Amino acid sequence: MKIAIIGTGNVGGALATKWAKKGHEIYLGVRDVNNFKGKELLANPNTQVLTIENAVATSEIILISTPATSAIDVAKSLGNTSGKIIIDTMNIVMGRGPEGYKNTTVAILDNTETNDVVKCFNTTGFNNMQNPDYNGTAIDVFVAGDSVKGKEIAIQLAKDAGFAECYNIGGNDKFELMEQFAWFWINLAMFQGQGRDIAFKLLKR
Numbered sequence: 001m002k003i004a005i006i007g008t009g010n011v012g013g014a015l016a017t018k019w020a021k022k023g024h025e026i027y028l029g030v031r032d033v034n035n036f037k038g039k040e041l042l043a044n045p046n047t048q049v050l051t052i053e054n055a056v057a058t059s060e061i062i063l064i065s066t067p068a069t070s071a072i073d074v075a076k077s078l079g080n081t082s083g084k085i086i087i088d089t090m091n092i093v094m095g096r097g098p099e100g101y102k103n104t105t106v107a108i109l110d111n112t113e114t115n116d117v118v119k120c121f122n123t124t125g126f127n128n129m130q131n132p133d134y135n136g137t138a139i140d141v142f143v144a145g146d147s148v149k150g151k152e153i154a155i156q157l158a159k160d161a162g163f164a165e166c167y168n169i170g171g172n173d174k175f176e177l178m179e180q181f182a183w184f185w186i187n188l189a190m191f192q193g194q195g196r197d198i199a200f201k202l203l204k205r
C-alpha cells in the first residue's frame with residue numbers, strides 16, 4: 001500500500017519503519033523536506049520524503065501522528081483527501097488537544113473531505129510499535145470508527161507491524177473511549193511507575 005506518514009516522530013517513525021520493511025511504499029509528509037524529525041527514516045527501504053500535500057496526493061492511506069494540539073491545522077494542510085483512508089494515532093493528553101473537540105479523530109473528520117477516518121495505534125507506547133514482542137508473544141492493539149474499509153486496512157497494517165490482533169472497539173462513538181484507554185496505559189506507565197515496557201493483550205477462553 002502507499003502510505004503517507006504525517007508526523008514522523010516517535011509513533012510515525014516506528015510504524016513507517018515496520019511498514020517499509022514489510023514492502024509498503026512510505027511517503028513521509030513533512031512541513032520542511034530539508035529539516036524534519038525522523039530524517040534517518042530515509043535509510044529504510046521504499047521510503048521517500050515529500051511535502052504534506054504531495055505525500056497525501058500520492059498515497060491511499062494517511063497516518064496522522066502529530067501532537068493533538070495541531071490536529072485541526074494538520075487536517076487542513078492535507079489537501080484533497082476524497083476517497084482516502086486516514087488513521088489517527090493522536091491522544092489529547094492533560095487536556096491539550098484541538099480547541100472545541102473532545103477527541104482528535106472528530107476534529108480530523110470535521111476538517112477533511114473523507115469520511116473514512118479511524119483511530120488506531122493510540123493505545124500503546126511507541127516502544128511497543130518498535131517491538132510488539134513480549135517473550136515470544138505479540139501484543140494487541142485496537143481500532144474504532146464507522147468506516148468499515150478504514151478498519152479493515154488498519155487491522156491489516158497492525159498485523160503488518162507485528163501486532164497479534166487489532167480488535168474492533170466500535171464506531172465513531174468510541175473515539176473518546178480509545179483515548180481514555182490510552183490514558184490508562186500512560187497512567188500505569190508514567191504515573192504509577194510501571195515503565196513503558198508494559199502492554200495490553202486480550203485473553204480468551
Ligand SMILES: NC(=O)c1ccc[n+]([C@@H]2O[C@H](COP(=O)([O-])OP(=O)(O)OC[C@H]3O[C@@H](n4cnc5c(N)ncnc54)[C@H](OP(=O)(O)O)[C@@H]3O)[C@@H](O)[C@H]2O)c1
Pocket residue numbers: 006007008009010011012030031032035036037038065066067068070073074089090091092093121122123124125126127
Ligand atoms: N509517544 C508515544 O508513545 C505515543 C503513543 C501513542 C500515541 N501517541 C500520540 O501520537 C502523536 C505523536 O506522538 P509522538 O510521540 O510520535 O510525537 P513526536 O515524536 O513529538 O513527533 C511529532 C511529529 O509531528 C510533527 N508535527 C508537529 N506539528 C505539526 C504540524 N502542525 N504539521 C505537520 N507536522 C507536525 C513533527 O514534525 P517536525 O519535525 O516538523 O516538528 C514531528 O514529526 C501524539 O498525538 C501522541 O499523543 C504517542
